[in-house]
Amino acid sequence: MKRRLLLATAAALMALPAASFAQGMDKVKACFIYVGPVGDGGWTYQHDLGRQALAAEYGDRVDATTYQESVPEGADSERVMTQMALSGCNIIFATSFGYMDAVNNVAAKFPNVKFEHATGYRRDHANVSTYDARFYEGRAVTGTMAGLMTKSDKIGYIGSFPIPENIQGINAAYLAAKKVNPDATMSVVWAYTWFDPAKEADAARALIEQGVDVILQHTDSTAPLAEAAKTPGVVGFGQASDMAEFKPSPRVASIIDNWAPYYIERVGALLDGTYEQGATWAGIAGGEVEIGEITDAVPAEVKTKAQEVRDAIAAGTLHPFTGPLKKQDGSDWLAEGETPDDAELAGMNFYVEGITGEIPN
């Protein structure tokens, strides 16, 4: 499974019995394993920016030059991580969901090396930590903008795979749009790929032909934006990276994965001896999910509203999933004022009421 997905388990944010490593280190070698090429302009690109920020932050104290790109999941990733551990890496960041079993297997063999697994949920050994970002919080912001900006009341969503991360995004965006525009509807197209520019362009085209004038994408290339640029009045949002080259329109804002703060914090902890096993799931508040510049193509009041939503989520006063909410089949999900716990969020496999279509299964 190409990269990410979700983390999970009820224990996600609970402090874990800490195997703490009181002794600090003079020099840390941090290594990265990527599922795509660093030139993908999206998921892997953002992780690599995080690596570069890490190198810049600590200078000589951290060697963050070691990375390997386009590593397939499964046996290959296990070998690469083993070789990294053998070559003297102190901490290895594995940046794809599908590395999960491999991370835990290798971690068992190298108890002195720290493993950080993005978007996974298994921490079988004391030296494995997991981290993820609450992308759905960003979706609530872009969903708000979509609801306010659509003239046809049709919003399109290009999904990658029908997995919880995508479904959270679709639900969060839809609920946010519905809140500001009760007439808004959402069409979902599943591309069954994280990254296939031609197919993503076709998907965007198909949505536009259906009358959609705001496109949200969960796939990583800029192709949907390029497609939107061909039709006046259609707007979209940057995904994973800022996609600034399509400013000011059709790219009117973006959801940026910013891993730099996490990488700097974790390696810093290793340097000064405060490193502990953890399971981090941060969002807008933690700086991992950033809303890129909202351009002037957006009406001022929409911009203000979007910033309000963003700030409220950051302050913790607004949760994108707040009851009363029903599931698509009409059954009750959340009672008035209730919010889901992280385990429920992480395994989300249903649409909320009002979205048409079925989740492929």
Next chain:
Amino acid sequence: MMRLEKRATPSRAWSVATPVLAVLLTMIAGGILFAMLGKDPVAAIRTIFWDPLFNPQFAAYSRPQLLVKAGPLILIAIGLSLGFRAGVWNIGAEGQYVVGALTGAAAGLALYPMESRLIFPLMVIAGALGGLLWAMIPAILRTVFRTNEILVSLLLVYVAQALLSSMALGALRNPQGGGFPGSRNLSQWASSANPELIAGTGMHWGVVAAFIAVIFAYILLQRHMLGFSIRLTGQAPRAARFAGVSPRRLVILCFGISGALAGLAGLFEVTGPAGQISLDFAQGYGFTAIIVAFLGRLNPIGILLAGLLMALTYIGGELAQFMLGVPAAAIQAFQGMLLFFLLAVDILTNYRIRWAREAS
């Protein structure tokens, strides 16, 4: 003026010398490429070809990994080589590999969580059958409707990949996986696991099967009537027909064998190194095996060596990437060069080069 003269029989000396020559040429050309990227060419070449085998830090781990990586390549390539010799083009081994893994895993998972020694053999049979049946589609369309088998087998790869996504997200999804795609981990369930047979060697059942396939193919081609029919059809199709070889039967047989072996490779991979059916399970072994088959000159021993060489460049390439920062793309281009040179110098095996004046 250079002239080529076909040798009556391929030169034995050159068929041994050409691969060495090709590797040397690749080192030179690759060195230039790495130097252009600002990397130390000598260090890069040494890391790719030497370190996986002899580096004190890695070699103990990397050497067995060569077998893990080469196993499926050899197993699939052996099957393909039989067809290629007879002019039967199965380009879709990747699809057969995927379907074999799917049917094998499905057969095992249907019995989960039973513990029995019979489950793994059952899965092996199911995997081979799955690959075989998937290969029968182009074979039967070819024999009944004369539909081009290159194309159908290739198109079926895409269908198999869609099937894989569907299975990883649907029928075979781990019910205890919290809604995430991917099956249960087969390598962690004793009944279905395909573990390392002797610790630290990399040998699992798939590697054993690959070695058996090499020996089997060698004997088949040298001693058996079917091997003779295959070679004859490849060299002289008309003569083969007069000799009573049925082209249809040969198409079915070649596809059947290569499909079953590809299916087996998929099954051994999913129960061992890969561990589970996941969206990313198809990693191109079926395509790379085509190259391996040709690099090995469609000869079982050659394929064995070619598979190991290919595995070496993969593993050495990984080391070069993270130790020296050579981009993954450069390694891919380097592998492409290696193939070019191997194919290019092959001419010395089959032809004699004569330098002659125009008049003579």
Next chain:
Amino acid sequence: MDIGGINLVTLLATLIVASVPILMAALGEMVVEKSGTLNLGVEGMMIMGAVTGFVVAVTTGNPVLGFLGGAAAGAAMAGLFALLTQVLLANQVASGLALTLFGLGLSSLMGQGWNGIRPPLTGDVPLGPLADIPVLGPILFSHDWMVYLSLILVVAIWWFLRATRAGLILRAVGESHEAAHALGYKVRRIRTGAILFGGAMAGMGGAYVSLVRVPQWTDGITSGAGWIALAIVVFASWKPWRVLMGAWLFGGISVLQLNLQAAGSRIPVEYLTMSPYIITILVLVLISSGRGRAMGAPADLGKTFHASH
């Protein structure tokens, strides 16, 4: 003109554009195969065309030069293939696969630093009032010049193969290189020419992906279009018109399955994803059943030629 919530006019207009890359590559490959050579490296040539075309267009600011650059890069890759298969007499299947592997790696190297840039726009050809004709206007008269060029090439290649002496020689070489050689034709030279042409076409098709269809550069941008082009050539039984039909059929089904999803169809997505391939196979079976030998395949396709005298 709506069927199941899908507008036919826009669907047709979209599929014409969507199928340009595979149409160009398939036309080129058809000529190559007509001359008796099987080049499986279409994907590698396309992606080299895509990256080179992109770099040239961005550097010069001129998309036309970009397409020419793409064609040159495709032809250069094809030259490598010609060297291997025509001069060094290497196996064509293996050489083609090696070409793809090499092209994917090299393109990614060349493209480093070119991510996230917008290329200069390839505008529509201004056909004035023609574009305003209902139904036909959007389908036929509101495209960029590459669309028209690809259609003209269909006609030109059809005419070349059927009605010119050069086309006849090319076909003769593909049918029997021994006979053509005996008649005094330079088999290798003709095949090399065809291979270079095929490379240029694939390169232009690739450049269309990075300059018009997507338009941007990212690693692996052609994502298998070259393989589809190869499939279409066989599907078309080596006939230019059928190449066009094949490209449209394939492009059409690929676009349609996304349209069906967007329109809220209830057909499961995974089956829709498979549908272009399965339908292509079915059509192929229909075409090939009950026909004579090999559906018009050149008799000497894929065989190595060596003049022994």
